[in-house]
Amino acid sequence: MKRIADSTVRRLSVYLRYLEELEARSIATTSSDELAAHSGTTSAQVRKDLSFFGSFGKRGLGYSVPELTARIRQILGLGREWRVVIVGAGKIGSALxxxxxxxxxxxxxxxxxxxxxxxxxxxxxxxxxxxxxxLETDAVRDRPDIAVLAIPADDVQGEVDRIVRAGIKAILNFAPAQVIAPPGVTIKNVNMAMELEGLSYALSHRE
Amino acid sequence: MKRIADSTVRRLSVYLRYLEELEARSIATTSSDELAAHSGTTSAQVRKDLSFFGSFGKRGLGYSVPELTARIRQILGLGREWRVVIVGAGKIGSALxxxxxxxxxxxxxxxxxxxxxxxxxxxxxxxxxxxxxxLETDAVRDRPDIAVLAIPADDVQGEVDRIVRAGIKAILNFAPAQVIAPPGVTIKNVNMAMELEGLSYALSHRE
Structure with missing residues (x-):
């Protein structure tokens, strides 16, 4: 399977949100139109995104909700255990x-x-x-997959380096700093400052 | 000034992070190369992003750190007060x-x-x-600009509708649900589920 764009992975997550809602309401089928309407995209985009992973659905009949839900969960690597360490015992780690x-x-x-x-x-x-x-010695025993980094901005890079030395391949970074990871390590940055600035920009530039 | 893309606004936030670091270290000038290296982008992209807002810097001399910092802050609408209500008195609102x-x-x-x-x-x-x-009656007096929505997934849309009726034009949504806002209202979604699924996807598809 070819490498797909981050934006596609994010949309799959959005589709999954809606599919889980349908599943909870015992609704058996859905359409690309309906998925698009609930995901802020177009039905052409929905069909294109799903086409990366083989053929889904039948023209005129739509998608089977349980089948599509299971397939997207599988694509996203859900349905297995991911072992997580939290670095920074503060409010963000606690909320998460x-x-x-x-x-x-x-x-x-x-x-x-x-x-x-x-x-x-x-x-x-x-x-x-x-x-x-x-962390490094514990990791030999605990084999964590993911580190959640929720510390202040100072010395974030030092902690990233430690996490990488511990053999952890994925980091969810809440620290308000850009960090550089070596190839083979995935970092997702959740930057509150950037979200707030995005809102501030939007409020400042409304007609 | 023309409407600029969300991705550009996000990069401006990233440049601002680095410029604030330089300012704290009393460094007077920087270059598009340096900004690019600390922001995970190219120097051509840095120059293009900054060109939206007029001319900055001098060829061979680089950018003045205080001048560029002040200009980006101004572009992002920082330097004034934004009045925020928090909807959902839980851990996320508290961390924020x-x-x-x-x-x-x-x-x-x-x-x-x-x-x-x-x-x-x-x-x-x-x-x-x-x-x-x-909320709606209080808003007449308190004139909030932004609502932080940090509630469980159930009835998120109902609360969004209430926030919009209260005249609030920007929402930072932490609830794990897609929400639809009317035109003229900006929503930033911070979706933990999606970040986690992005990591899970990356871990599942490594070579």
Whole structure:
């Protein structure tokens, strides 16, 4: 299967949201028109996105909701366990690990780390906060797949380097800094400052 | 000034991150090469992005850091107060309002709302949680610019409709649902489920 664009992966996630809604309401079929209308795109785009992964649906009959849902989940790599470490035992990490969709998608927290001596050893959402300097040795045992990086901007790159040395291949970065990862490591940046600035820009430039 | 793409606005935010770093280190000039290297883009893209807003910098001399920083802040609509209501007095709203960059960018919380009777009237990060049904009448007095929507997926559209009726023109949506806003209202979706699925996809499709 060829490499597909990030924007396509994001739209698959959006389609999945709507398909899960239909599934919850026991609706058996849907159409590219309907998927498009609920996903802020066009039906041509829906058909193009799904065509990357083989043929779906029947002309005039639409898509089977259970079949398409299962196929998109499979494409997105859901339905298996992803082992997650949280680096930074603060409010963002806490909000994320309490998020229902986190466990629903197979994400399991296998460790929580901080560099603050006053936090290390304390309980935090059912986990004991560990010393960040133990990450590399712990990783040999715990085999985490993903690191959630939720620390202040200072020395973000240092922590990214540590995470990469620990053999972790995917990072969800909440720190307000651009980070550079070596090839083979995927970083998703969730940058609150950028979202806020995007809104500020939109409000400043309305007619 | 013509309408510019979201992707350009996002890159301006990234350039601003780096320029603020340079400013903090009292560095007076920078180049499109340097900006590009710290922003994950090309110097041609940097020059193109900045060209939307007039001419910056001098060939061979680069850009003045204070001048370019001030201009990008102005373009992004920073440097004035944006009045924010938080809808959903939970962990995400709490993490956001505690975030240093929030107040640094001129975002001021003017009200926190929830629909849970056990929360209404309680104190929350220095605010008293108000009944969501009061949003529209409060908005006449408080004139909020932005609503942060941090509630569970159920009835997100109902709350979006209420926010829009209250005359608010920008929404930062953390709820795991696609929402439809009328023309003239800007919505930024911060969708944890989608970020997690993006990572899951990347991990599933590595060579």
């Amino acid at each position: 690990s309490a998020y229902r969709g986190f466990t629903q998608r197979g994400f399991t927290v296998v460790g929580v780390y901080d560099n603050d001596p006053s936090k290390i050893g304390k309980r935090w959402n059912g986990e004991t906060i560990r010393d960040i300097s133990a | 309002s505690a975030y240093r960059g929030f107040t640094q960018r001129g975002f001021t919380v003017v009200g926190v709302y929830d629909n849970d009777p056990s929360k209404i009237g309680k104190r929350w990060n220095g605010e008293t949680i108000r009944d969501i049904s009061a």
